[in-house]
Amino acid sequence: MGEINVQELVEPSRVHRRVYTDPAIFALEMDRIFGKAWLYLGHESQVRQRGDFFVTLLGRENVIVTRHSDGSVRAFHNRCPHRGALVCADRKGNTPRFVCPYHAWTFGTDGRLIGVPHRQGYEQGFKDRMGDLGLEPIARLDGYRGFLFGSLAAEGQSLFDFLGDDVRAAFDNFVDRAPDGDLEISEGKLVQTFNANWKFQIENSIDLVHPPILHSNAVQVSREFLEGSEPDQPVPTAVDIFRSNGLAFEEWDEVRQYALANGHCYMKGFLQKADESDAAPDDDSRFGSDDQMQFEGQLAYKQALIARHGREKTEEILAFDRHNTIVYPNLFINPRLQQIRVLQPTAADRTEQHCYVFGLRGAPPAALHAAVAFLTAANSPASIVTTDDHEVFERIQAGLASGDRDWLDLTRGVGREVRTPTGLQAVGTSELVMRNQHLAWKNYMVAAA
Ligand code: FES
Ligand SMILES: [Fe+2]
Numbered sequence: 001m002g003e004i005n006v007q008e009l010v011e012p013s014r015v016h017r018r019v020y021t022d023p024a025i026f027a028l029e030m031d032r033i034f035g036k037a038w039l040y041l042g043h044e045s046q047v048r049q050r051g052d053f054f055v056t057l058l059g060r061e062n063v064i065v066t067r068h069s070d071g072s073v074r075a076f077h078n079r080c081p082h083r084g085a086l087v088c089a090d091r092k093g094n095t096p097r098f099v100c101p102y103h104a105w106t107f108g109t110d111g112r113l114i115g116v117p118h119r120q121g122y123e124q125g126f127k128d129r130m131g132d133l134g135l136e137p138i139a140r141l142d143g144y145r146g147f148l149f150g151s152l153a154a155e156g157q158s159l160f161d162f163l164g165d166d167v168r169a170a171f172d173n174f175v176d177r178a179p180d181g182d183l184e185i186s187e188g189k190l191v192q193t194f195n196a197n198w199k200f201q202i203e204n205s206i207d208l209v210h211p212p213i214l215h216s217n218a219v220q221v222s223r224e225f226l227e228g229s230e231p232d233q234p235v236p237t238a239v240d241i242f243r244s245n246g247l248a249f250e251e252w253d254e255v256r257q258y259a260l261a262n263g264h265c266y267m268k269g270f271l272q273k274a275d276e277s278d279a280a281p282d283d284d285s286r287f288g289s290d291d292q293m294q295f296e297g298q299l300a301y302k303q304a305l306i307a308r309h310g311r312e313k314t315e316e317i318l319a320f321d322r323h324n325t326i327v328y329p330n331l332f333i334n335p336r337l338q339q340i341r342v343l344q345p346t347a348a349d350r351t352e353q354h355c356y357v358f359g360l361r362g363a364p365p366a367a368l369h370a371a372v373a374f375l376t377a378a379n380s381p382a383s384i385v386t387t388d389d390h391e392v393f394e395r396i397q398a399g400l401a402s403g404d405r406d407w408l409d410l411t412r413g414v415g416r417e418v419r420t421p422t423g424l425q426a427v428g429t430s431e432l433v434m435r436n437q438h439l440a441w442k443n444y445m446v447a448a449a
Pocket of ligand 1: 080081082083084085100101102103104105
């Protein structure tokens with residue numbers, strides 16, 4: 001392995017293969033990207049009550065998030081200040097204190113050291129030192145509309161600025177869809193693991209040339225399902241979306257992709273395309289004319305939203321047509337599908353994807369069931385779609401080990417981008433957002449050098 005000059009590994013429209021394959025680059029990414037950016041930690045509904053806690057990863061670091069008795073949310077490194085053991089082995093729970101399993105040092109939910117067995121074994125001044133021997137808070141903790149983020153860097157952009165207007169709009173829309181104005185993360189999650197680099201997933205989720213090709217089987221199965229169903233039979237969301245993977249390239253080019261600051265991005269126009277072929281404009285059993293989330297009680301749901309927001313704002317909320325808002329480096333938000341996905345890279349060639357569904361407080365239970373059904377169809381090991389993606393990521397990882405050519409090509413759509421107030425916009429089949437992700441990668445990797 002030669003000297004690493006990250007500056008030379010990313011050019012405006014091509015990327016060196018070491019960016020995906022080199023374990024030393026991966027270690028630098030964990031330090032300079034995942035050690036610096038705001039990363040999703042969890043949702044406030046996981047710590048509603050005082051003493052509620054959950055344990056998660058922030059980058060590769062183990063973290064406890066808890067609600068203290070004063071009502072504030074706190075986050076600490078899950079590491080005992082005595083001799084380093086993970087203090088909390090449970091994934092979640094409720095407790096007034098955390099007790100280390102090794103020698104029972106005990107900490108309050110504010111992280112303070114409140115108990116040490118066999119105190120007489122320590123010197124006289126130990127009591128004064130106890131203030132410095134609490135759990136170590138993570139460098140920064142903040143939230144937006146109930147979504148909690150942490151950063152391992154003490155300095156940097158605020159979370160509000162890091163997300164920016166367009167990403168915050170996706171969170172706003174997510175919460176606005178709840179008639180009671182709040183979300184509830186649902187129990188459990190779906191985890192998929194693939195033996196390939198994490199960046200293939202964030203590139204792929206907005207690569208709009210691959211769906212009709214790589215997912216042709218899912219397109220075919222969806223078409224057959226529709227041919228075999230009655231005209232007035234409700235179409236499951238998964239069938240709508242999987243079938244729409246088979247759009248012609250000209251139609252994909254009517255979808256728009258947006259490249260934003262910090263490597264974030266989103267696509268707009270896809271959900272409408274997924275729905276437009278089977279929604280009658282005056283069909284009041286749907287959410288307006290362009291929403292494909294289908295469940296019993298949707299009219300009552302819409303009425304509840306109107307009661308909260310008024311008709312005009314409700315139509316606006318339900319028509320919000322965003323698919324895959326990606327918060328660089330590792331979070332995907334889909335408000336209309338009531339889901340988020342988080343990438344957890346564990347090695348240069350291994351990545352976990354954690355998928356969560358949220359209930360919309362005040363919506364009928366069937367709405368949550370529809371969202372879980374979609375997530376299961378789309379983002380579980382049983383999916384007929386993401387399994388294609390993960391298979392191809394592993395083929396790329398294997399393919400990159402062969403041959404003398406070092407560079408991957410990202411030139412599609414170069415020079416055809418249009419400037420917007422918040423970034424750049426391009427047609428669906430452009431590779432603009434991937435170039436933008438690698439620009440962010442380079443900025444992180446070089447700035448911290
Ligand atoms: S390592 Fe935690 S009490 Fe000793
Ligand atoms: Fe895909």
